[in-house]
Amino acid sequence: MRRLTGGLFFIWAVTFLFSLPATFDFFFWRRQIILLTGILSFGYMSVAMLLAIRPAWLEKRLNGLDKMYRLHKYLGIGSLVALSAHWLAFKAGKWLTQAGVVQRPFRPEAPGINWHAIANDIGEWAFYAFIVFALVSLLKVVSYKRFVILHKLAGVIFIAGAVHGAMSLKYLMNTMLYDIAIIAMALVGCYCALLSLTSQIGSNKKVNGTVTHVERYADNAVHFQITVNQPMKYQPGQFAYLNFHDGESPHPFTVVNYDKQQKIIEIAVKALGDYTAKLVNHLQTGQQVEVEGGYGKFLLSDKKKQVWVGAGIGVTPFIAWLESMASGSNAQTSAEKIIFFYCARNRQEAFFIERLQRLTRRISHVELRVLLADDGELLTPEEIIHLMDNCTDYSVSFCGPELFAEHLKKGLSASGWCQSQFHHEIFSMR
The missing domain is CATH 1.20.120.1770 (Four Helix Bundle (Hemerythrin (Met), subunit A))
Known part of the structure; x- marks a missing residue:
């Protein structure tokens, strides 16, 4: 500016x-x-x-x-x-x-x-x-x-x-x-x-699809699949706008995974507001949806040492990264050490723990650590600094609450770590 x-x-x-x-x-x-x-x-x-x-x-x-x-x-x-x-x-x-x-x-x-x-x-x-x-x-x-x-x-x-x-x-x-x-x-x-x-914005990135699978978790989250009628331009970690033709404006959601061969998009949503609560409670198979995307630059880092932090539903882009790495479709060869923190309120809200454990077992340089807040397991900057051996040459990829992000950045920078190595998306569209 x-x-x-x-x-x-x-x-x-x-x-x-x-x-x-x-x-x-x-x-x-x-x-x-x-x-x-x-x-x-x-x-x-x-x-x-x-x-x-x-x-x-x-x-x-x-x-x-x-x-x-x-x-x-x-x-x-x-x-x-x-x-x-x-x-x-x-x-x-x-x-x-x-x-x-x-x-x-x-x-x-x-x-x-x-x-x-x-x-x-x-x-x-x-x-x-x-x-x-x-x-x-x-x-x-x-x-x-x-x-x-x-x-x-x-x-x-x-x-x-x-x-x-x-x-x-x-x-x-x-x-x-x-x-x-x-x-x-x-x-x-x-x-x-x-x-x-004339509603032409993003028209070249729009595809039509149908909800083909719906699975609900703990009454406050839904995991579903959309089969689209044509290929979508997408990179792991990106999000897409979904329009269910329900009178609401399109909303952005991170794509958990995209199967290019089957043209299946995987989305997970947690009830964090009026619209997402409605989606969690009322989404059904067979619903028509317009998908616009992918958007965003929350992509894999090329640093040799990395820290990933997925808090709550913010774990979704990391699943996309792991799926891509595990399948070999994303050439991620530069990383030597990745510590992945999955932060959830409790075991019931750690919806993707089995999937993450299965994926990380296939990738030797990714270490998964699950932290449950109700058990007193809270991620601190000091824990990251200790696990990274007090070095400062590592990236942090974060997806979760903004206040949590600021807390980590402030604490890590106090050790001499440069905040420019902190990658996260400002998921506020207004």
């Missing part, structure tokens, strides 16, 4: 240097603030729209869809701040003129339609809509289902903002770079907005 801000600031600075007046009055500086906050807010929104369509090349560059969503959120916050400053700078001229503090330079009324005034009206109403949209999104005052529907409105707001921006430009030689940047961002953002409004 800093690079983007720097690039947008550079475009404004070039325009500023080519627009220096004989005298620097209030209205010159007001216009420069409007131009600066305008390109910052529009640039942030344009990139946010681009991230929203989930392009594969950006996912690779940003190291996963979860990082893209985090940047998307930060860009939204940046847009909110910059747009607020843009609106205040615009209104300040009118307020101060009415108060008699400054005197507006004489500007003859242009003949015909006042396109500039129309552009201002469009921009102002788009700003008010964006304020409501951003606050509702950031404060999480609506359900995930309504949040996804609400997010569709972002496309409409952006198109209105693009119209405002294009109509507000003066198209002069000294503002050419600025004008080109605004038009280019408008075209990219509007294209992305149309993809969103």
Whole structure:
């Protein structure tokens, strides 16, 4: 985001240097603030729209869809701040003129339609809509289902903002770079907005399937298989969006395993919220489902020494890794030592313990350690440091609660271990 801000600031600075007046009055500086906050807010929104369509090349560059969503959120916050400053700078001229503090330079009324005034009206109403949209999104005052529907409105707001921006430009030689940047961002953002409004996002990664097997665990988890009608692009550790055509928006779930020959996708879900509880209790064989994926960069590390931590249902990507390693379909030859911690509340909720034991017996360099919280077995950074012989050259792959991740990172870094070796996905999609 800093690079983007720097690039947008550079475009404004070039325009500023080519627009220096004989005298620097209030209205010159007001216009420069409007131009600066305008390109910052529009640039942030344009990139946010681009991230929203989930392009594969950006996912690779940003190291996963979860990082893209985090940047998307930060860009939204940046847009909110910059747009607020843009609106205040615009209104300040009118307020101060009415108060008699400054005197507006004489500007003859242009003949015909006042396109500039129309552009201002469009921009102002788009700003008010964006304020409501951003606050509702950031404060999480609506359900995930309504949040996804609400997010569709972002496309409409952006198109209105693009119209405002294009109509507000003066198209002069000294503002050419600025004008080109605004038009280019408008075209990219509007294209992305149309993809969103027509539900075309991720269409090249969607396959249709049928739920063919359902198994429930301890009344709060379900393990099921989906047979899809065509192959899916997938790497072990990735997740997919599932749409059961039940009136709910697609939700992301880690793929436990994918059989390419049989075209069978394996998913495990624990009841952690309203939607997942509904899925656990009501999912049946024969249900139709649309699968979109795979997404994510939670992939096998190439470090010689590794620590894996799967907490609760967060064990699922590690099962995918082990299945791949055990079958030989994933050439994982660099690892010499892997200590795998499976953390669960109790034996009843350690749903995959037999499967993990069976898989790790087939892979000599993977050591499985099962920790049950109800028995007082809690994973600590000190235990990891001891088992890794106090060295600092090892990776930690983690999937589980965010607070647990932060606790481990903080404790491990105190021993001189570098936090850049900690790999986990920020599984928050809003």
